[in-house]
Amino acid sequence: MTHFSELRGGKLRPFLALLLIIGGTAVFYLPAIRYGFIWDDPVWYGHALGKAWRQTLLPTTDFQFYRPLSTWYVWLFLRPDGTFAIELLHGLQIGWHLLNIALAFAVSRRLGLRRWAAVTAALLFAVYPFLYQAVAWAAPNQPLAGLFQTTAWLTYFAAYPPSSNQANPIRARRRRLLPAISLISFLLALTVQESSVAVAFVPLLYEFLLRQSVTDWRSFLAAARAPRANGWWLALAYAAVGGLYGLLWSLAPRQAGIAQLALEPETGLYLLQGIIYPVVGRPTGYAADFAMPDGWFLTVTAVTLLILFLLAVRHGRARLWLLALSWIGLSLAPAFVGLEYDYVYLASRLFYAPALGVVLLWVTALWPSRANWPEKAGILALLLIAGQSVWLLTGFARDFSRGTAHLSQAVSHMAGGNGRTLFINFPDRYQLKRPPYPYGYWGLTLAPVVVDLADFVPIVAGDAAESFSVSMPWLDTDARDAGPYQVDMRGVIVQPDEMVQLAAGRDAVYLSRYLPDGRFDLQLAGSLLPDAVGKDCLTVFAEVICLHELDVMETEDAFEVSLAWSTERPLPSNLTIFTHLGSPGQPPLSQADGDTWRGLLPLPDWPPGVLIFEQRTLLRPLAAGDLTLQIGLYNREDGQRLPLSGGDGDFYAVPIVVGERP
Secondary structure (H helix, E strand, O other): OHHHHOOHHEEEEHHHHHHHHHHHHOOOOOOOOOOOOOOOOOHHHHHHOOOOOOHHOOOOOOOOOOOHHHHHHHHOOOOOOOEEEEHHHHHHHOOOHHHHHHHHHHHHOOOOOOHHHHHHHHHHHHHHHHHHHHHHHHOOOHHHHHHHHHHHHHHHHHHOOOOOHHHOOOOOOHHHHHHHHHHHHHHHHHHHHHHHHHHHHHHHHHHHHHHHOOOOOHHHHHHHHHHHHHHHHHHHHHHHHHHHHHHHHHOOOOOOOOOOOOHHHHHHHOOOOOOOOHHHHOOOOOOOOOOOOHHHHHHHHHHHHHHHHHHHOOOOOOOHHHHHHHHHHHHHHHHHHOOHHHHHHHHHHHHOOHHHHHHHHHHHOHHHHHHHHHHHHHHHHHHHHHHHHHHHHHHHHHHHHHHHHHHHHHHHOOOOOOOEEEEEEEEEEEEOOOOOOOOOEEEOOOOOOOOOOHHHHHHHHHHEEEEEEEEEEEHHHHHHHHHOOOEEOOOOEEOOHHHHHHHHHOOOOEEEOOOOOOEEEEEEEEEEEEOOOOOOOOOOEEEEEEEEEEEEOOOOOEEEEEEEEEEOOOOOOOEEEEEEEEOOOOOOOOEOEOOEEOOOHHHHHOOOEEEEOOOOOOOOOOOOEEEEEEEEEEEEEOOOEEEEEOOOOOOOEEEEEEOOOO
């Protein structure tokens, strides 16, 4: 280890660079604290509800895996009211990733890389684009499992350094503790995620490829006579412990479904692209109809790995390169062998375990071993890889923030009261039309169809809720076609004449709107009250349609107009509503025309005697001044407006003062 007294002059700069990388990564992931719950989090976190901490350590038949430390860890964030401290969960998830960046540097140093090469390895690990899902989503425990795995290997490498890395030896007393710390860390990794079993062979590969502590039967007998000075026996212990835990895991009661023998070729292709990610990654995305031939992809992979290996040989790091490649293979083996492609293609988080091996593969090959300029081109290549990764990560962060904010908004509307809510066109999941990699799903599942939106409310707010989702795909078709996402919406397709029946007995109807730039906007459409008889009217149109209420709320960018209507008898099909903001007799400066509930409920479908609440949004005019809000109805076929009863004009007017923008 390097002592602080030795950090003088240029020796301090790599550590300052490492701190800058860790700090920059923290700032980048900080918005993820607001992401809340997504995907099937209600199911995953529901395993901790109603249990004592001891019960979380036992296997259960309602979960596909046996991960005692993971379920206990989730239980720690359970509040007395049944909600979870999700912000703290997200914060710790980011924190584990930051610690893993520091460990990536430390492991790289222990394996013989120089300081700046180790800093570069830490940088590539920090911005490895396949890790965004694992860090930004609170439920996956890959960062925590990775923390225990990397701690296990770091302490093992420190206890038994390779012959080329004997400088600054750790004192003998401290070194004797390191094997115990390493083995305990590995045991913890196993109980967080069972896939850690596969990397139990990393120490054996390390002994064979870097330390060569046992090369024939004579050296094996020598190692047996001096076990404390040699890591070979401890390396065997990891494999034994991993095998025993794997046996225990296979016998534990579990829900069947996900883990099974798979071995699908598509899974292998998906995993390979995570190894050669700089070669096949495109921040601008592949065309929607692009299909990469499998043979061509395998050829590119083989050529890339061959070039990297030859470069590693040139730099004298062939053994370290082979260790990194083996590390990757072990880490990815559980996904390839035990998971079907239908699961794997959604799960870029599976790359967290092999991520350090991946970046070591590229750094050992490209980092120069000489000081001449041609060799330093490798540094430029590594920096370009880091730049590409940051570009991709920025896109993933944008995509996640849009969807998670939309889901959080829906949950907040359902929280409080009885939460009976109807959602129209709510996105179930969405993916990029131009994916950044040739294989897999590059988008976000907000809530699978097996999870109701209302299921998120108890773990967030502690309230009971009820939700129902349907879709009207013809709404916002042009915006979705122009946008960056292919969107799957929740619920069966319904027609406008079904809206009254669907909304009956529900507190509110919300509509998800889609903007051409890819943003989602959850808008209150309206609601029903069963009886409008006897309620006062602000005005009446054509002695048939009553406007009961009008309320205007000013926001930074718009005026939100709330209206309440009723009719005494069925209305003709050619009527609709206009809402204009401007000066009477002049073209409107802002308007929101169309059927009620933002186009969901045509006027002919109004049930007589029912109070119909609706919401309309008028964009704020650019100029400030005194304007008039004009509410009325017209015949969409000939443009003729309906008169107010009593002959007082053809619109209801409300003065509006448009102030200067905040």
